[in-house]
Amino acid sequence: xxxxxxxxxxxxxxxxxxxxxxxxxxxxxxxxxxxxxxxxxxxxxxxxxxxxxxxxxxxxxxxxxxxxxxxxxxxxxxxxxxxxxxxxxxxxxxxxxxxxxxxxxxxxxxxxxxxxxxxxxxxxxxxxxxxxxxxxxxxxxxxxxxxxxxxxxxxxxxxxxxxxxxxxxxxxxxxxxxxxxxxxxxxxxxxxxxxxxxxxxxxxxxxxxxxxxxxxxxxxxxxxxxxxxxxxxxxxxxxxxxxxxxxxxxxxxxxxxxxxxxxxxxxxx
Amino acid sequence: xxxxxxxxxxxxxxxxxxxxxxxxxxxxxxxxxxxxxxxxxxxxxxxxxxxxxxxxxxxxxxxxxxxxxxxxxxxxxxxxxxxxxxxxxxxxxxxxxxxxxxxxxxxxxxxxxxxxxxxxxxxxxxxxxxxxxxxxxxxxxxxxxxxxxxxxxxxxxxxxxxxxxxxxxxxxxxxxxxxxxxxxxxxxxxxxxxxxxxxxxxxxxxxxxxxxxxxxxxxxxxxxxxxxxxxxxxxxxxxxxxxxxxxxxxxxxxxxxxxxxxxxxxxxxxxxxxxxxxxxxxxxxxxxxxxxxx
Numbered sequence: 001x002x003x004x005x006x007x008x009x010x011x012x013x014x015x016x017x018x019x020x021x022x023x024x025x026x027x028x029x030x031x032x033x034x035x036x037x038x039x040x041x042x043x044x045x046x047x048x049x050x051x052x053x054x055x056x057x058x059x060x061x062x063x064x065x066x067x068x069x070x071x072x073x074x075x076x077x078x079x080x081x082x083x084x085x086x087x088x089x090x091x092x093x094x095x096x097x098x099x100x101x102x103x104x105x106x107x108x109x110x111x112x113x114x115x116x117x118x119x120x121x122x123x124x125x126x127x128x129x130x131x132x133x134x135x136x137x138x139x140x141x142x143x144x145x146x147x148x149x150x151x152x153x154x155x156x157x158x159x160x161x162x163x164x165x166x167x168x169x170x171x172x173x174x175x176x177x178x179x180x181x182x183x184x185x186x187x188x189x190x191x192x193x194x195x196x197x198x199x200x201x202x203x204x205x206x207x208x209x210x211x212x213x214x215x216x217x218x219x220x221x222x223x224x225x226x227x228x229x230x231x232x233x234x235x236x237x238x239x240x241x242x243x244x245x246x247x248x249x250x251x252x253x254x255x256x257x258x259x260x261x262x263x264x265x266x267x268x269x
Numbered sequence: 270x271x272x273x274x275x276x277x278x279x280x281x282x283x284x285x286x287x288x289x290x291x292x293x294x295x296x297x298x299x300x301x302x303x304x305x306x307x308x309x310x311x312x313x314x315x316x317x318x319x320x321x322x323x324x325x326x327x328x329x330x331x332x333x334x335x336x337x338x339x340x341x342x343x344x345x346x347x348x349x350x351x352x353x354x355x356x357x358x359x360x361x362x363x364x365x366x367x368x369x370x371x372x373x374x375x376x377x378x379x380x381x382x383x384x385x386x387x388x389x390x391x392x393x394x395x396x397x398x399x400x401x402x403x404x405x406x407x408x409x410x411x412x413x414x415x416x417x418x419x420x421x422x423x424x425x426x427x428x429x430x431x432x433x434x435x436x437x438x439x440x441x442x443x444x445x446x447x448x449x450x451x452x453x454x455x456x457x458x459x460x461x462x463x464x465x466x467x468x469x470x471x472x473x474x475x476x477x478x479x480x481x482x483x484x485x486x487x488x489x490x491x492x493x494x495x496x497x498x499x500x501x502x503x504x505x506x507x508x509x510x511x512x513x514x515x516x517x518x519x520x521x522x523x524x525x526x527x528x529x530x531x532x533x534x535x536x537x538x539x540x541x542x543x544x545x546x547x548x549x550x551x552x553x554x555x556x557x558x559x560x561x562x563x
Contacts, residue, residue, distance in 0.1 A: 035354050038347035042407035042488075049402055056402040063398065079304075086301035126517045127510065128477045130393075130484060131491075134498050135326075135506065139318050145307045149315075218391045222484055222495070235397050247394060254389040 062240035070242045074230060078249060080144055081226035085212035088148045092155025093205045099160045100201075104167035106175075107189045117160075125157035133219040147216060147224030154215065155208050159201075166200045167193060199268045206261040206268075213257055217250050326507030334505050338493065338512040344407055345489035346516065348482070349475035352411040356418025357468055363419070364426025365452060370438060371430065380423070387420030392478050396487055410487035414475045421474075425467045429460040466528040473524050480513055 101107040102117040132150035140146050174192035179185070220228020227246060234242040366372045367380040387395075396413035403409040438455040446454070483491015490513060497505040530536050 031354075034350055038351040038354075038411075041344055041347035042351055042411050044351065044408055044411070045406070048404060048406075048408070052402050052404060059401040080306070083301045083305040086298055087305060090298045090301075122518065123514060126514045126521070128481050128513075130481045131494065131510070131513065134484060134495065135322070135510075138498060138501070139322050140311050140315060143307065144305055145309075145311055148307075214389075214391060218393045218481075221393060231394065231397070238401070240398075240401075243397070247390060247398075250391075250394070251386060251389045255385070258389075 059238060059240045063244045065241050066245040066248050067241040068245060070245050074227070074246060074249060077220075077227045077230040078253075081213070081216045081220075081228075081253075084144050084147045084151060084216045084226050085209060088151030088155060088212050088216070089205060089209045091148070092152045092208065093159055093201075095152070096156050096159035096163065097201065099156065100163035100167060101189055101193075103160050103164035106168050106170060106172055107164075107185075107193055109185055121157060121160050124153055125161065127153075129154035129215050130219050130222060133224040134222040137223040142223040142225075144225035147219050147226055150219055150224060151212050151215060155212065158208055158211070159204050162204045162207075163197060163201050166197050166204075170196050203265045203268050206265055210254070210257055210261055213253060217253075322503065325503035326510065329504065330507035330511055331502070331504040332508065334508050335512070338490065338505075338509050339516075341483075341488075341493045342480075342490045342512050342516050345479040345483060345491065346476055346520070348407050348410045348487070348489055349414060349472060349479040352414025352479070353418055353468065353472040353475050355411065355415035356422055356471065359415065360419040360422040360426060364423045365430060365456075367423060367427040368430035368456075369427075370433075370435075371448075371452070371456070381427070384420050384423040387416060388424065390417075392417040393481060393485055396482050396485060400485075400487075405486045405488075407488040410479060410482040410489065413482060413487075414478055417478065418471050418475065422467060422471055426464060429463045429467070430456050432463075433459045462531045466531045469524045469528050469531075473521055476517055476520050480517075 099117060099121070102113055103121055105114060108114045108117075129150055132153050133147060136146040136149050140149065170193055172192075174196075175188045178188035178192050183191070216225075217227045218231075220226040220230070221232050223229065223232075227250065231243065231246055234240075234246070363380055367377050367384070369377065392413050395416050396409055399412055399416075400409050403412060433456045437459070438451060441451050441455045479489055480491045480494075483489040483493070484495045486492055486495075490509060494506060494509045494513075497509065526536060
């Protein structure tokens with residue numbers, strides 16, 4: 001029932017709606033200003049697309065006609081990409097597990113170590129994988145090894161962050177019991193926390209494997225082996241019908257793997 | 270363990286499926302190690318070599334190049350911003366068309382397929398594909414990032430829209446609201462914080478990716494990096510890495526703080542929170558932060 005007074009106004013207890021118009025306006029203007037500034041910085045030039053269009057049509061047509069006879073030649077690179085991803089995932093996850101415990105405040109009582117590990121991990125994460133690859137190629141030479149090392153660094157950054165956050169969210173009752181019964185921190189973590197996070201660790205490892213397949217197709221562009229090296233070769237000669245075959249291969253690989261790992265992750269969690 | 274002490278602990282059940290999976294995984298890993306063509310001996314000098322290179326990179330970095338490095342990083346950030354904005358403009362309407370309660374199957378499925386294909390192709394490859402149309406410019410890089418963003422933002426968008434509560438939607442439908450009212454008052458209010466924070470998150474991803482696109486020549490910090498790696502100007506490379514790290518981290522902090530504000534309604538810097546929260550470990554149900562505000 002709505003009480004109505006003489007004026008026909010409803011004396012409601014509803015608070016007045018906060019007025020965000022000014023704030024929204026400022027945000028919109030700011031975003032537009034940054035966009036215009038960016039557009040000027042990168043020389044947005046739609047006219048260039050029109051001017052280049054006649055030249056480009058040939059390449060684009062080639063793109064839709066993958067040359068399947070090229071497939072046997074891509075096979076070694078494809079296998080190398082898979083090998084790199086498998087090895088990097090295995091090494092990366094093995095190294096990440098202890099580091100994740102070091103970066104979790106639930107599992108690591110030593111604040112200094114905790115902060116150092118977290119700081120280093122933040123640094124490691126802020127460099128893109130392909131930049132690692134570019135430098136590692138200079139250090140260990142062109143080939144799969146540089147790629148694997150780059151992927152390992154990249155994996156450690158991701159897994160440690162995700163798993164240490166999973167650790168922080170765990171129920172600490174069992175760990176407390178183990179500590180109270182005289183267990184060491186190492187023993188308590190191993191017997192109480194490790195079993196709890198194993199499923200989520202396994203699912204992060206799978207996720208990282210997916211990322212690795214994706215990444216290992218491109219880090220070859222700077223000389224780190226795998227399909228990327230092949231992409232670099234064919235693109236320098238504008239062999240777009242070969243390039244499109246490689247893209248089809250990447251697509252098939254990624255889609256198959258995504259399906260498989262999402263199926264497996266559902267079983268794990 | 271012997272059972273003579275009359276222990277009550279039951280025998281651990283054999284999980285054959287799990288055991289087989291472990292064997293399979295180990296086998297694959299061993300096979301990969303065994304078959305890959307790598308001179309593992311190169312790994313022996315790796316520690317010494319990396320120490321040498323770390324010294325060459327950072328002791329000291331080429332400070333006189335700091336200005337140049339910073340301005341090419343700015344170009345990368347501009348590339349990332351413009352690509353993100355373009356990606357948002359295209360993906361936003363598309364993700365409405367790909368959401369279950371809002372569009373028919375015939376529209377939804379092709380769009381979702383398109384998003385999936387885009388997500389499977391790395392941005393660098395997209396850039397290589399379109400550079401024959403646009404040339405090797407930062408604009409090409411931004412376009413490649415925009416296309417890449419459509420894949421992820423489209424997917425995250427329709428997932429967020431589908432998660433919108435059905436109550437308001439039903440209320441709007443029954444009171445005769447049209448499609449526009451449905452989107453504006455039913456879907457948008459509940460998914461807005463999430464969608465906005467996805468946009469920012471994609472911007473963070475694009476900042477990293479724009480550095481990568483430079484490596485194939487699209488300009489920005491990546492190009493400067495590639496050029497200096499080729500001429501082995503290690504002190505300049507070190508300076509560039511420092512700039513990449515500092516700027517990426519700063520952007521992550523700002524954008525992360527805005528995202529936390531969007532989703533939880535509080536202002537805080539993620540890194541500060543993560544570093545400051547080193548104190549006593551959280552016991553479930555005991556700490557005040559375990560209970561959500563409100």
